[in-house]
Amino acid sequence: ATPTAIMVGTERGAKVGILIKSAEALEGACNLDEVVLDKTGTVTEGKPSVTDVLPAEGVSAEELARLAGALERRSEHPLAEAICHWADQTLGQGSVDDEVSGFEQVAGGGVVARVGGSSVCAGNARLMGERGVDVSSVSDAADAFADQAKTPLYVARDGRLVGLLAVADVVKPSSAQAVARLRSMGIRTMLLTGDQERTAQVIASQVGVDQVVAGVMPDQKERMVRRLQQEGRKVAMVGDGINDAPALARADIGIAIGAGTDVAISSADIVLMRSDPADVATAIELSHATMRDIR
Ligand code: ADP
């Protein structure tokens, strides 16, 4: 495109909160075959909250809140924030800060630490499996939560389950419209998430994406983008988190959600200041308009 067309396109984007960092990004956005969307914070609001609490037999909600809260206070994951908020509400003034040591965030799984002399972990079924915790007593309940698009999280102490929590995150109102607009431009869509399969499938069907890949470990997002590129596809990645940054950098076009982390924003070619997934489609339309102008 001519410098003038690029300038006009860039300005039109900026006016609606679509920051295009380079001429290459504006030009490249019109040749895309596939848009890969991160789930949490991109397709969903990224502000999860605890919706259901199921303490194990003989365990009180307060005890569950105390253990989960002690652990999650050390984590920066969005899920941790939801659990801490719930724990604070459940414990109220009586909240005691337990002694926590050996805190560890397990990638793609959850958190582990020693709390007041016990070994406590909180996270998904994969983590419980690794730690030898039997979750069969609540697997029906966990499946039912997942079918409601909620994420089940397990809490265990010394290898025994102490409770199941469900955490839900709202799908952004324009996510389905964004996917529909991409499809009408002949662009395939993929939802990519570290969340479990069943929950991801329900969210995927609400949004209408062509494909969903769940249970993705943090370092696998970049690999997935690379694999699509090796199949000869031009790929845009849309994400907000630290764990999206390598994939944003790898993609032909990296698109960061403005409300996301600094590292995602600096790894991207385009930043959506309104954090609106529909602006992915608008940015691509803008690219088409820019490239048409010069012919
Ligand atoms: P994503 O944020 O896309 O879900 P992550 O790799 O950060 O991907 O997390 C994968 C999964 O690990 C989460 O869906 C959750 O089940 C579990 N998890 C991660 N961090 C925590 C935490 N602090 N507390 C409980 N579970 C967690």
Ligand code: MG
């Ligand atoms: Mg995210």
